[in-house]
Amino acid sequence: MNTVLVTSTGESTGKTAITLALGVLAKxxxxxxxxxxxxxxxxxxxxxxxxxxxxxxARELLDIDAEMHQLEPVVYxxxxxxxxxxxxxxxxxxxxxxxHHFEDISAGKDLMxxxxxxxxxxxxxxxxxxxxxxxxxxxxxxxxADYQHPSDLDDVVAAVEDIGPDRLxxxxxxRVSDAVYDELETEIAPFLEARGVxxxxxxxxxxxxxxxxxxELANELGADFATDAPTDAFVERFLVGAxxxxxxxxxxxxxxxxxxxxxxxxANIQRAALEAPGVKCIILTGGHRPVGxxxxxxxxxxxxxxxxxxxxxxxxxxxEDIVSTGRTRDERTVNRMRDLLYEHADxxxxxxxxxxxxxxxxxxxGAADDDAADGDDx
Numbered sequence: 001m002n003t004v005l006v007t008s009t010g011e012s013t014g015k016t017a018i019t020l021a022l023g024v025l026a027k028x029x030x031x032x033x034x035x036x037x038x039x040x041x042x043x044x045x046x047x048x049x050x051x052x053x054x055x056x057x058a059r060e061l062l063d064i065d066a067e068m069h070q071l072e073p074v075v076y077x078x079x080x081x082x083x084x085x086x087x088x089x090x091x092x093x094x095x096x097x098x099x100h101h102f103e104d105i106s107a108g109k110d111l112m113x114x115x116x117x118x119x120x121x122x123x124x125x126x127x128x129x130x131x132x133x134x135x136x137x138x139x140x141x142x143x144x145a146d147y148q149h150p151s152d153l154d155d156v157v158a159a160v161e162d163i164g165p166d167r168l169x170x171x172x173x174x175r176v177s178d179a180v181y182d183e184l185e186t187e188i189a190p191f192l193e194a195r196g197v198x199x200x201x202x203x204x205x206x207x208x209x210x211x212x213x214x215x216e217l218a219n220e221l222g223a224d225f226a227t228d229a230p231t232d233a234f235v236e237r238f239l240v241g242a243x244x245x246x247x248x249x250x251x252x253x254x255x256x257x258x259x260x261x262x263x264x265x266x267a268n269i270q271r272a273a274l275e276a277p278g279v280k281c282i283i284l285t286g287g288h289r290p291v292g293x294x295x296x297x298x299x300x301x302x303x304x305x306x307x308x309x310x311x312x313x314x315x316x317x318x319x320e321d322i323v324s325t326g327r328t329r330d331e332r333t334v335n336r337m338r339d340l341l342y343e344h345a346d347x348x349x350x351x352x353x354x355x356x357x358x359x360x361x362x363x364x365x366g367a368a369d370d371d372a373a374d375g376d377d378x
Contacts, residue, residue, distance in 0.1 A: 170198035201345025252276035264288025
């Protein structure tokens with residue numbers, strides 16, 4: 001059995017989508033795949049329990065026959081962290097619990113995929129960083145990283161040193177923009193490989209995986225539309241309008257694919273947002289409707305205006321959570337990531353060039369078609 005732990009240099013790097021997409025690719029090869037996320041970090045309250053949604057999605061997409069407490073032995077919540085600081089959590093006992101459930105889940109599997117925590121450092125207070133977990137479960141490690149500037153290599157090198165060269169299988173760079181793609185392939189990858197760090201994939205950024213559409217954002221926020229304008233633009237980041245009009249305009253013009261969040265009574269901020277080409281929508285808080293001139297200008301420029309109850313701070317927190325954890329973790333995203341990894345990563349090196357030990361739940365011959373398309377393409 002091969003065991004692969006997928007970790008990352010930071011949060012929101014696409015680690016979940018990559019982990020599950022590797023599982024999909026392995027199942028297409030006829031392998032019997034297991035999954036585990038020892039430290040649940042993406043916590044949501046459901047049916048009276050606080051659980052991580054990633055194992056729930058894995059159980060559904062990879063046909064995992066295991067209970068949530070097995071897939072997620074440690075609920076890495078603020079309460080857990082406080083207990084660890086106060087000496088109420090025993091690192092050795094936690095390791096034993098993880099090992100016990102791993103043995104149960106991995107029985108008869110060809111491949112075990114272990115998803116790391118928020119970043120490779122998560123869990124350090126109980127000696128359960130992703131590097132520690134890899135040692136505990138005898139796993140190879142795939143490091144997922146972003147790359148925008150050469151300075152990002154500092155994070156990669158630090159993570160490699162923490163994980164250790166004996167455990168590291170290689171690095172997969174995700175969401176690489178066109179502006180730096182060639183540089184990464186021709187300069188950065190050779191630099192890392194000369195240091196003994198294999199680069200196993202350079203995955204380009206995909207517009208429809210980088211954010212949410214205005215319509216999706218409105219649905220998640222429960223917002224009403226004050227305008228009749230297109231809602232298919234993508235939003236990747238949020239700007240809070242809390243300054244004067246001139247300063248706001250300079251601020252807004254420095255970004256792209258953004259939503260401006262401000263009070264419904266801040267007409268000067270709203271007008272400034274409408275002058276910035278990178279602003280894709282305006283979200284007005286406090287239950288206030290904008291003045292008619294703002295609505296008219298927004299419709300003229302094709303910028304949707306959303307009306308949301310609640311204060312600016314709480315709406316901003318909700319919106320950022322939607323973008324960072326919403327569509328990055330769903331079946332459509334996993335299917336698209338499957339295609340991207342197939343095209344841009346060394347799958348044999350990542351999951352191992354292994355033969356199935358049994359029927360492995362093998363898919364039919366058409367499942368692994370080289371030209372497999374995203375199942376949700378229209």
